[in-house]
Amino acid sequence: MDLSFYIQLLLNGIVIGVIYALVAMGLSLIFGVLEIVNFAHGEFYMLGAMLAYFLTLNAGLGYWPTILMVTAVAVSLGFILYEALLVSLRGESFERSILLTLGLSMVLQNGAVFLFTTTPKMMVSSLSYSNIIAGELRLPLSRLFALALGLAAFGALYMILYHTRVGKAMRGVAQNRDAALMVGIDPRAVSRLAVAIGIGLSGLAGAALAPVYAVHPLMGFSFVFKAFAIIIIGGLGNISGAAIAAVGLGILESLAAGFLPLVMVDALAFISMIAILLLRPQGLFGRGVRV
Amino acid sequence: MTSGWLRALSVLLSVATLFAIPKLTGNEYVLALGVSFATFSVLSGGLNLVYGYTGLLSFAQVGFFGIGGYTAALLVMEQNWSLWAGVAAGGALAALVGLVIGYSSLRLSRHAFAIVSLSFALLCMIVARDWVSLTRGAMGIPGLPIPTMSLPAGMHWRFVQPSDFYYLLLSFAVVAHATIYLVVSSRLGRAMRAIKLNEALAQSQGINPLSYKLLAIALSALLAGIVGGLFVFYLTIVDPSIFDFYYTETMLIMVIIGGPGSFWGVLLSSAVLTVLPDLLRFTTDLRMVLYGAVLIVAMLLFPGGLGAWLQRRRVARWRRPRLVPR
Numbered sequence: 109m110d111l112s113f114y115i116q117l118l119l120n121g122i123v124i125g126v127i128y129a130l131v132a133m134g135l136s137l138i139f140g141v142l143e144i145v146n147f148a149h150g151e152f153y154m155l156g157a158m159l160a161y162f163l164t165l166n167a168g169l170g171y172w173p174t175i176l177m178v179t180a181v182a183v184s185l186g187f188i189l190y191e192a193l194l195v196s197l198r199g200e201s202f203e204r205s206i207l208l209t210l211g212l213s214m215v216l217q218n219g220a221v222f223l224f225t226t227t228p229k230m231m232v233s234s235l236s237y238s239n240i241i242a243g244e245l246r247l248p249l250s251r252l253f254a255l256a257l258g259l260a261a262f263g264a265l266y267m268i269l270y271h272t273r274v275g276k277a278m279r280g281v282a283q284n285r286d287a288a289l290m291v292g293i294d295p296r297a298v299s300r301l302a303v304a305i306g307i308g309l310s311g312l313a314g315a316a317l318a319p320v321y322a323v324h325p326l327m328g329f330s331f332v333f334k335a336f337a338i339i340i341i342g343g344l345g346n347i348s349g350a351a352i353a354a355v356g357l358g359i360l361e362s363l364a365a366g367f368l369p370l371v372m373v374d375a376l377a378f379i380s381m382i383a384i385l386l387l388r389p390q391g392l393f394g395r396g397v398r399v
Numbered sequence: 400m401t402s403g404w405l406r407a408l409s410v411l412l413s414v415a416t417l418f419a420i421p422k423l424t425g426n427e428y429v430l431a432l433g434v435s436f437a438t439f440s441v442l443s444g445g446l447n448l449v450y451g452y453t454g455l456l457s458f459a460q461v462g463f464f465g466i467g468g469y470t471a472a473l474l475v476m477e478q479n480w481s482l483w484a485g486v487a488a489g490g491a492l493a494a495l496v497g498l499v500i501g502y503s504s505l506r507l508s509r510h511a512f513a514i515v516s517l518s519f520a521l522l523c524m525i526v527a528r529d530w531v532s533l534t535r536g537a538m539g540i541p542g543l544p545i546p547t548m549s550l551p552a553g554m555h556w557r558f559v560q561p562s563d564f565y566y567l568l569l570s571f572a573v574v575a576h577a578t579i580y581l582v583v584s585s586r587l588g589r590a591m592r593a594i595k596l597n598e599a600l601a602q603s604q605g606i607n608p609l610s611y612k613l614l615a616i617a618l619s620a621l622l623a624g625i626v627g628g629l630f631v632f633y634l635t636i637v638d639p640s641i642f643d644f645y646y647t648e649t650m651l652i653m654v655i656i657g658g659p660g661s662f663w664g665v666l667l668s669s670a671v672l673t674v675l676p677d678l679l680r681f682t683t684d685l686r687m688v689l690y691g692a693v694l695i696v697a698m699l700l701f702p703g704g705l706g707a708w709l710q711r712r713r714v715a716r717w718r719r720p721r722l723v724p725r
Contacts, residue, residue: 145514196699202510203456207655208698214648214691222684329644333521336514344510374529378522382503385515389507 112244117362123251123320125358126258130313131331132338132350133265134306140282140345141302144197147209148189150332151216152307156182156314157323158220161231164318175257175315182311186304194303195296213329220325228322250319257316261309262351268305269347278302282345337377341384343391353392417569421562430561432674434633437568440669441575441626442646443653444662445619448579451659452588453615454595455509458647459500459516460623462523463493465641467624468631469527472540475632482546486628493624494617501616505609524642539638546632564633571629575622576666582618583662591615592660645687652690655697658707 131153138146156178163174193212197205238249269275280288281298289295314328321327338357342349357377365373384391420433442460449457467489474485496519504515527534534540548556558564582588593601594608602608631637649672657668676686 145510193695193699203450203454203513204698206456206513207651207694210648210651211691211694211698214687214694216691218684218687218691222682222688330521333518337518340511340514369529374525375522378518381515381518385503385507385511389511 110244113366114363116245117366118359119245119247120251121359121362122355123255123258123358124362125355126255126262127313127317128334128338128358129351129354130258130261130309130316132335132342132354133262133347134309135332135335136339136342136345136347136350137265137278137302138306139339140347141278142194142197142205142299143202143345144194144205144209145202145336146303146306147206147332148213148216149209149306149310149335150328150330151213151220152182152185152310152328153314153331154220154325154328155185155216156311157318157327158224158314158325159311160315160318161229161323164231171253171319175312178315179308179312183304183308185311186307187300189307190300190303194299217325217329224325226324226326228324230322231318248320254316254320257312261312265305265309265347274298274301334377337381340381341392346391349391414573418566421565425562427561430565432677433565434561434568434630435677436670436673437565437572438626438630439649439653439673440666441572441622443650443657443665443669444576444579445622446650447654447657447659447662447665448583448591448619449615451654451661451665452583452595453591453612455505455612455616456513457516457616457619458513459497459519459616460619460650461642461644461646462516462520463497463620463623464627464630464646465523465527465637466493466496467627468637468641469534469540470624471628472543472631472637473533475544476540482628482632483548486625489628490621490624493627494621497616497620498613501613502609505612520642520644520647524639527639527642534639537639539636539640541636541638543632543635543637558632564629568626568629568633571626575626578618578622580662587611587614595660645683648687648690652694655694658709661707661709664709 131149135146135149138144138149159178159181160174163169163177164171169177189212193208194205197208240247240249240252267275269279277288277293277298278301280291280293281295285295288298334357335354338354339345339350341357342351342353357380360380361373361376364376417433421430442464445463446457446460449455449460467486470489470492471482471485474480474488475482480488500515500519501512504512528537530536546558548558556563558567583591590601590606590611593604593606594611598608627641631641653669653672654665656672657665659665
């Protein structure tokens with residue numbers, strides 16, 4: 109139990125936190141713009157990981173082409189998802205949107221179980237056993253790549269949201285849908301893009317984590333619960349809040365895993381969520397929610 | 400007046416028929432389906448109270464169900480309580496937990512409640528699986544004893560045969576549904592519906608939404624906890640799979656198909672959806688794919704469910720012009 113042990117835990121926590129953040133930011137973006145809680149979000153994370161697995165092992169693609177391919181497929185799936193299912197939903201039909209995306213999640217998840225069984229698959233590649241060794245620290249290359257991808261996606265999303273016109277439009281719709289419509293922003297185009305980006309981030313997260321963890325059809329299901337807790341902790345619809353909460357939770361979990369029993373680690377997200385709801389219902393970074 | 404009597408009569412007849420089934424057939428498969436129907440109808444009835452009447456989408460029902468099951472099993476096995484005391488304690492604990500979740504999340508919004516209820520259900524599963532010293536982990540608690548009921552005059556009724564549990568769960572289901580019916584057809588139920596339709600308007604009429612929401616959550620949790628306790632003694636084992644998301648999805652489908660806010664619709668769809676998939680012999684994966692597809696189609700085309708369809712038909716009948724004035 110020396111310093112390098114803590115640093116190792118901390119680094120692991122940052123990696124997993126950044127991946128949480130990718131999923132949670134997409135979820136938060138979709139909630140912010142469309143006021144829809146996407147229950148199928150985790151399934152796209154699962155599909156991303158599955159697709160990465162098959163592309164690498166069956167099609168023999170390298171690491172970077174796989175990542176690019178999976179992200180492109182996920183973004184297209186996001187477009188299709190919006191145009192096929194979500195387009196008819198409005199903010200006031202909150203329960204309807206949950207049930208609709210829940211139905212989609214059931215189809216995708218159980219369909220994947222039916223086709224591929226629940227046996228976890230390990231994605232073994234040349235990357236799996238490469239480490240960077242710095243002093244006492246061992247950093248698996250697959251985790252480092254996941255971290256780099258996550259940070260790059262962070263940066264890209266930030267650039268889109270804050271330095272492009274379409275990003276401004278997205279933030280506008282999230283702030284006030286009617287007012288955005290009045291100044292000539294097409295909510296449909298903006299919503300479509302938000303869903304595509306959100307699903308794309310989720311697929312990317314799956315592809316980035318596929319070499320780190322085992323791939324199986326139920327992986328998205330448990331992952332998305334943490335993402336839900338994260339967006340509540342960060343404040344519903346608050347994207348940077350979700351990112352900070354995600355990295356915080358990743359680090360906290362990783363440190364807790366070094367000392368506490370497993371049940372406490374998995375329960376950590378939920379307990380923090382309840383605590384936040386009791387003490388600060390608008391979330392850590394939320395503003396102006398009437399209680 | 401006549402239609403009310405007719406309805407009461409048909410309900411009495413159906414209940415009597417259900418109770419007569421073990422006398423007519425000793426077929427254990429039929430009885431198992433009956434137990435399954437009684438259990439699921441209570442769960443979906445409770446969900447209907449929370450979602451259909453009060454407008455709160457809850458995923459926590461399965462958590463209450465399992466808490467009832469685990470509490471009853473642990474109290475009976477470790478503390479030597481009687482089944483009845485254990486089941487009552489399970490129901491009470493479930494209701495208490497329901498109040499805590501409801502109070503903490505409803506302060507924010509019903510959106511937050513939906514998400515929190517979902518995480519809660521998952522947390523229950525994690526605790527049941529990983530808190531080995533309390534729940535004995537993934538292996539669960541097998542070998543639950545056969546319960547006995549003391550009857551007057553020193554008699555005992557041991558629940559040995561499948562038909563005994565059939566009677567037990569069916570009786571409880573009748574009590575549970577009668578309770579739900581009393582609530583939804585009373586002032587309480589009208590207040591709940593008012594909150595669902597327009598919370599601000601209901602508030603302006605002097606209705607405090609939070610207390611009615613909490614009442615709906617607590618009552619449905621109580622019923623789910625009790626039925627969970629009875630159900631695990633029917634299975635003779637409780638393990639973490641009692642928190643399986645499968646139960647939630649099945650309950651939701653029953654409520655959606657039956658029509659949220661329609662008492663008889665949900666009851667009917669619970670019966671049909673218990674019996675039909677079993678007769679068709681789908682594997683669970685395929686069944687869930689199908690349920691998911693049904694959920695998507697229902698949400699896109701048919702958001703009110705069976706109940707709304709019946710309601711529309713009734714309205715159409717009222718509107719039909721009558722040639723002979725009354």
